[in-house]
Amino acid sequence: MKGLPFFAGSLCVFAHTAWTVELVLDDAASVKAAASTVAFGLMKYYTGNRTGDVPGNLPAPYFWWEAGAMFGTMIDYWFITGDSTYNDVTTQAMLHQVGDSIDFMPTNQTRTEGNDDQGFWAMAAMSAAENNYPNPPKDQPQWLALTQAVFNEYVSRWDTATCNGGLRWQIFTFNNGFNYKNSISNGCFFNIAARLARYTGNSTYADWAEKIYDWETAVGLITPDFRVYDGASVAGNDNCTKVDRIQWTYNAGIYLHGASVMYNLTGGDDKWRARVDGLLAQTQAAFFANSSITKGGSASGGVMFERACESAGLCDTDQQSFKGYLARWMARTAQMAPYVAPTVAPLLRASATGAAKACSGSPSAGFAGLPGTACGFRWTGDGFDGSVGVGQQMNALSAIVSTLVVGDGSPVTGGGAGGGGVRAPVTANTGGTSVGNANAGMQTNSPIPQLPPITIKDRVAAGFLTTAILFSVVGGGVFVIK
Numbered sequence: 001m002k003g004l005p006f007f008a009g010s011l012c013v014f015a016h017t018a019w020t021v022e023l024v025l026d027d028a029a030s031v032k033a034a035a036s037t038v039a040f041g042l043m044k045y046y047t048g049n050r051t052g053d054v055p056g057n058l059p060a061p062y063f064w065w066e067a068g069a070m071f072g073t074m075i076d077y078w079f080i081t082g083d084s085t086y087n088d089v090t091t092q093a094m095l096h097q098v099g100d101s102i103d104f105m106p107t108n109q110t111r112t113e114g115n116d117d118q119g120f121w122a123m124a125a126m127s128a129a130e131n132n133y134p135n136p137p138k139d140q141p142q143w144l145a146l147t148q149a150v151f152n153e154y155v156s157r158w159d160t161a162t163c164n165g166g167l168r169w170q171i172f173t174f175n176n177g178f179n180y181k182n183s184i185s186n187g188c189f190f191n192i193a194a195r196l197a198r199y200t201g202n203s204t205y206a207d208w209a210e211k212i213y214d215w216e217t218a219v220g221l222i223t224p225d226f227r228v229y230d231g232a233s234v235a236g237n238d239n240c241t242k243v244d245r246i247q248w249t250y251n252a253g254i255y256l257h258g259a260s261v262m263y264n265l266t267g268g269d270d271k272w273r274a275r276v277d278g279l280l281a282q283t284q285a286a287f288f289a290n291s292s293i294t295k296g297g298s299a300s301g302g303v304m305f306e307r308a309c310e311s312a313g314l315c316d317t318d319q320q321s322f323k324g325y326l327a328r329w330m331a332r333t334a335q336m337a338p339y340v341a342p343t344v345a346p347l348l349r350a351s352a353t354g355a356a357k358a359c360s361g362s363p364s365a366g367f368a369g370l371p372g373t374a375c376g377f378r379w380t381g382d383g384f385d386g387s388v389g390v391g392q393q394m395n396a397l398s399a400i401v402s403t404l405v406v407g408d409g410s411p412v413t414g415g416g417a418g419g420g421g422v423r424a425p426v427t428a429n430t431g432g433t434s435v436g437n438a439n440a441g442m443q444t445n446s447p448i449p450q451l452p453p454i455t456i457k458d459r460v461a462a463g464f465l466t467t468a469i470l471f472s473v474v475g476g477g478v479f480v481i482k
């Protein structure tokens with residue numbers, strides 16, 4: 001399935017003046033056609049394969065991490081739909097951004113790269129390994145080894161000087177956010193540790209997954225009722241006592257998915273089952289709203305929304321992409337813990353339906369896909385809300401293809417758990433072919449580069465703090481991040 005968006009013959013969209021994203025759930029051809037249209041609009045934002053541009057980068061205002069998230073999304077898109085249209089640009093981008101030390105720490109990104117930024121590229125590489133995405137030539141970096149390199153570097157950065165452990169948000173002391181330990185950075189570590197454990201069978205990774213999860217709960221970043229808070233300060237004597245309690249979809253999703261992998265790896269361990277149940281229940285309570293779609297339709301479904309900023313219209317560029325990751329991780333959770341598929345499927349189906357309706361824009365600027373198919377941000381209404389961008393396209397794409405994974409929510413049909421017939425991620429013992437290196441990233445731990453003083457014009461890091469204002473003294477000056 002290569003080429004421009006295709007449509008099921010029965011959908012006579014060619015008669016319309018504008019294209020539309022029509023979505024008929026349970027009709028795989030319709031879902032793939034919708035996904036293809038949305039993917040086309042998404043990849044129109046990507047300029048990194050143009051002559052003179054840098055492979056792997058998205059143009060401003062998108063930070064480097066979001067490009068990593070986008071290629072991870074495209075790797076899943078290929079796996080779920082079979083459409084290889086974007087594989088060549090994806091592989092080119094992934095390999096260009098590995099950097100000199102083969103660990104997703106390219107020198108160009110030193111100013112903006114935190115542990116979470118590196119993690120989104122590592123998770124894309126992990127998805128490539130799990131999906132048996134085509135391997136690079138033998139003399140090039142390999143997906144599994146890249147993920148192991150990032151894992152090993154995370155281990156070396158585990159910081160027991162404060163809060164009894166945890167990763168700081170930032171890698172480099174000179175970047176803002178070094179004095180903050182956050183759930184997304186530790187979530188990236190947890191997520192790849194669990195997945196490496198499952199893929200390789202090496203218990204060292206599983207031990208780390210246990211340790212990271214325990215740490216998150218010990219410092220109160222995951223609460224007894226499974227809220228996942230943003231992070232905690234380690235400035236001065238704070239020692240994680242000051243917690244930023246904002247909840248984001250992607251923090252819930254990254255722990256939910258990692259917990260489901262641990263549940264699967266342990267053969268259905270009660271402890272991990274309770275965590276999957278708790279995180280999923282909290283996710284549903286916090287991030288799924290009633291809407292006109294669900295009122296008329298599936299009673300048990302709700303439509304995903306970014307509670308912290310969506311209703312007020314205050315989500316920033318980063319935050320506008322989070323819902324897509326939650327959709328991807330929920331679908332993967334339904335594969336790893338098939339007993340939750342009946343809960344997850346209605347949520348993803350209602351969200352995908354709302355997303356497809358929101359992909360009906362023809363904005364005069366900011367979108368280069370097919371007219372009538374620009375995806376808005378809000379899925380709880382009945383159409384396009386005027387907000388366009390990489391995140392909006394990526395969210396809708398992930399929601400739509402996730403319905404192919406979960407199907408109608410019946411526990412097992414076709415080739416995989418979760419009801420949708422999409423096969424579960426592979427492991428080294430079930431057909432995985434990616435070549436690993438348990439010691440990757442250990443010898444070549446990126447040296448801290450020498451840089452001139454940061455000026456206010458430099459881009460701030462990709463993560464964010466909504467409620468906290470951080471001050472950092474760098475090169476003799478003081479500056480504030482938004």
Ligand SMILES: *[C@@H]1O[C@H](CO)[C@@H](O)[C@H](O)[C@H]1NC(C)=O
Pocket residue numbers: 043044046049050051086089
């Ligand atoms: C870049 O990739 C897009 C697909 O995303 C493709 O249509 C385009 O031809 C590519 N451009 C170059 C110069 O390779």
Ligand SMILES: *[C@@H]1O[C@H](CO)[C@@H](O)[C@H](O)[C@H]1NC(C)=O
Pocket residue numbers: 054055096097098099106107108
């Ligand atoms: C770093 O930036 C230079 C100059 O723009 C570019 O040529 C190079 O490809 C970039 N490297 C990476 C890994 O992005």
Ligand SMILES: *[C@@H]1O[C@H](CO)[C@@H](O)[C@H](O)[C@H]1NC(C)=O
Pocket residue numbers: 162163164218219239240
């Ligand atoms: C810092 O917090 C950890 C738990 O998060 C605690 O075990 C440790 O004693 C605290 N250190 C100080 C100096 O308060």
Ligand SMILES: *[C@@H]1O[C@H](CO)[C@@H](O)[C@H](O)[C@H]1NC(C)=O
Pocket residue numbers: 263264267268335336337338339416417424
């Ligand atoms: C683990 O995942 C596989 C693949 O989806 C599934 O068949 C199996 O039932 C899962 N194990 C448990 C304990 O749910």
Ligand SMILES: *[C@@H]1O[C@H](CO)[C@@H](O)[C@H](O)[C@H]1NC(C)=O
Pocket residue numbers: 288289290
């Ligand atoms: C959704 O609607 C049902 C029935 O009207 C109601 O019980 C439930 O509380 C609503 N949930 C939310 C999140 O508004």
Ligand SMILES: *[C@@H]1O[C@H](CO)[C@@H](O)[C@H](O)[C@H]1NC(C)=O
Pocket residue numbers: 152202203204205438439
């Ligand atoms: C398991 O992973 C650890 C940590 O990377 C590594 O030191 C060890 O060699 C690995 N064991 C095997 C058998 O690959």
